[in-house]
Amino acid sequence: MRPDDLLTLGDVTRRSGFAASALRFYERGGLISATRTAGGQRRYERSVLRRLAFIRAARNIGLSLDEVRDALDTLPGGRTPTKADWARLSKAWSARLDAQIRALRALRDGLDSCIGCGCLSLRHCAMSNPSDVAGTRGVGAVYLPRPLTEEHRH
Ligand code: FES
Structure with a gap:
């Protein structure tokens, strides 16, 4: 070249x-x-x-x-x-996007129940603990749905 x-x-x-x-x-x-x-x-x-x-x-x-x-x-x-590579790989990622969409919907639904509340309870708030999983996931952003807590950014 x-x-x-x-x-x-x-x-x-x-x-x-x-x-x-x-x-x-x-x-x-x-x-x-x-x-x-x-x-x-x-x-x-x-x-x-x-x-x-x-x-x-x-x-x-x-x-x-x-x-x-x-x-x-x-x-x-x-x-x-190639185009074929992209088709194969992106198809596999579709399920991942679906999981992320479900997780975001869960967060949105939790937010709806928070409006006008303000307690922000780590135990009871549907937003900060959407799946009632406090204490089961270790340290860090443990209260977000798992698809939104995976390491996405470097
Ligand atoms: S702020 Fe009270 S349930 Fe979220």
Whole structure:
């Protein structure tokens, strides 16, 4: 491949909408790759744009970075996702979105019962403890429905 076919960091940030820091982060995490010029500047193959679009879609669905990496690792030779790859992987994520929608509905229903109450009881509030699970999940954001407490952001 001629060097002219490669994209600079600026090209990729402009065309993908990702910040340079995000691209460096994804490269450190092994989700994308870049070569270096003699001067140490990053150069990307054009296929990185499709890979980044895939990463953004997966993150919007709520996949963690590890899950995105696992999905990309299912592609032979670590190739960029094709239309068929996307169809297969996104189908598997549909159930996940359904679970998230159910969890959000549960939160909304809990909020309805909170309006005009104000107790915010960790034991009895339908919003702060939607499934009456206080004390059963350990520390942290234990009162949210599980699909909304999984680690989505890095
Ligand atoms: S604020 Fe009282 S039930 Fe939520």
